[in-house]
Amino acid sequence: MKYTIIDTGYFYADGGAMFGAIPKTAWRRRYPSSKSNICVLATRSLLVETDDGHILLVDNGAGTKQPDALRHYCFFDCVDLEEELLKRGVRPEAITDVILTHLHFDHCGYTTRRVEESLQPTFPNATHWVSRKQWNNCLHPNPLEEDSYFTENIQPVADAGLLRLIDEETEVCPSVLLKLYDGHTPGQIVPYIQTGEEVLVFAGDVIPIAASLSPKWISAYDTHPLTSYYEKVRLLDEAVRERQTIIFCHDAYTPMSQVKKAGKFYTKCNG
Numbered sequence: 001m002k003y004t005i006i007d008t009g010y011f012y013a014d015g016g017a018m019f020g021a022i023p024k025t026a027w028r029r030r031y032p033s034s035k036s037n038i039c040v041l042a043t044r045s046l047l048v049e050t051d052d053g054h055i056l057l058v059d060n061g062a063g064t065k066q067p068d069a070l071r072h073y074c075f076f077d078c079v080d081l082e083e084e085l086l087k088r089g090v091r092p093e094a095i096t097d098v099i100l101t102h103l104h105f106d107h108c109g110y111t112t113r114r115v116e117e118s119l120q121p122t123f124p125n126a127t128h129w130v131s132r133k134q135w136n137n138c139l140h141p142n143p144l145e146e147d148s149y150f151t152e153n154i155q156p157v158a159d160a161g162l163l164r165l166i167d168e169e170t171e172v173c174p175s176v177l178l179k180l181y182d183g184h185t186p187g188q189i190v191p192y193i194q195t196g197e198e199v200l201v202f203a204g205d206v207i208p209i210a211a212s213l214s215p216k217w218i219s220a221y222d223t224h225p226l227t228s229y230y231e232k233v234r235l236l237d238e239a240v241r242e243r244q245t246i247i248f249c250h251d252a253y254t255p256m257s258q259v260k261k262a263g264k265f266y267t268k269c270n271g
């Protein structure tokens, strides 16, 4: 089992939006920001090569297909993901599984690529794992999420017969289990990856940055904040009990950490 975290790029987000009802006087001690409240966020991807021959990619950043629509986020230091994989000896054709936590633009942009006039799956031999709830939400988005979806990121994968929709907790292979969480958006996949020594939890936007370990620190982008609270507690209680390592997909400063609980509070183990 081998795994590599790949930062596919960075973007700017408003700190007020990231922390919802929490005042800046509280969150500014937990996440760096500019005077105008701007925070730098990462778009993080995880490459996993299992002992039984699976090569998995979890999320893949915003990609480069919608520069005009996304200019407001000021993406920078974006990598060419195919090149990054090749540097690690992995051809796009060799990826067996693409796991998409959800279909918001900042998690699945590299899933398809432009080839002349058409859009093609970037990973033509991969099973693409998405929850049915999330797929339906993407096809029929509510007004709050409609700007977060670009169907061109995923429809060509469905057209090619590469989409695998799941309705419940599902095993990809003995070392990779997909669990489902609601809150930020319906039916987020959180992969649990057994590496041998530890279990990695790619928490996606259930817990996007280390500062959002506090269950009440909920992003204003979450469509069902009360559900987010309970889902975070569910994920974190297990992570503390089982000493799992959480990967924070948007934290530009802390890619991963184990968590501990003191009273009602959860914090990272290394800080």
Ligand SMILES: [Zn+2]
Binding pocket: 104, 106, 107, 205, 250
């Ligand atoms: Zn996100």
